[in-house]
Amino acid sequence: MTQPGPPRLWDISAPVHAASPVYPGDAPYQQQWSATIGADSAVNVSRLTLSPHIGTHADAPLHYDNAGAAIGTVALDAFIGPCRVIHAIGCGPLVHWRHIAHAISADLPPRVLLRTYEHAPVDRWDEHLSAFAPATLERLADAGVRLVGIDTASIDPADSQLLPSHQVLRRRGLRVLENLVLDTVPEGDYELIALPLRLTTADASPVRAVLRALP
Incomplete structure (x- = not known):
């Protein structure tokens, strides 16, 4: 009897390396070797310097609120569970309700991921990025x-100083993932797994975000 294969996984994380784009002025990814295999070391050990906002990441409330929680103290339940991927490709500067209304229904999961790019610019900073209204x-x-x-x-928006959408997160207690890569993901419902690191004083954390097909 043929056994069913494992659920299909979509890796929706941006690659992280020295050329990964960052917000202008933010710390880029740097890696140096503290030890390398040889006469003085049995292992390779590296040292990393990077912004916690590089690649696919979760913002902490501390990022947009001086009194907000650091990412390592935020409950994890929001970052794992059913989600809906919605396409709003080419929507313009802001994602308005009309751009996503076609995929909103009474059974909307408590996690929503938006695809705005045909191909996510993982190799460059996009000053004309689409943002949430x-x-x-x-x-x-x-x-x-x-x-x-x-x-x-x-x-x-990339040039926003008041960050009104981040302030909605603060007031409504929402969690957020940015820099997802959804190029190959069809619209529909999935299981999201995107856990932040337990960085107890940080304003964000990189995540390895995946989607798993629902049974």
Whole structure:
């Protein structure tokens, strides 16, 4: 009797290396070797310097609120469970409700991930990235959504100083993933697994984000 194969996994994480784009002025990825295999060492050991916002990452409330929690103290339940991937490709500067309404239903999972790019720019900073309109986040929160994700570097416009969409996260208690890579993921429902590291004082954490097909 043929046994069913394992569930299909989509790796929706951006690669992280020295050429990975970062917000202008942020710390790029750097790796140096503290030890290498040879006469003086039995192992290779490296030292990393990087912004916690590099690649696919989860922002902590501390990122946009001086009194907010660090990422290592945030509950993990929002980062794992059923989610819906919605395409809003070419939507323009802001994702408005009309761009995602086609995929909103009464059974909307508590996690929503948006694809805005045909091909995510994993090799360059995009100053014209698509961001969430604050009203869209408000309506998603009203619908019971607890985590939002997007395939751009920020849920606010790249030049925003007031960060109104991040402030919606703060007020509504939403969690967020940024810099997802959803190029090959069809619209639909999946299981999301995107756990942040237990960085007890950090304002964000890289994640290895995957989607698993539902049974």
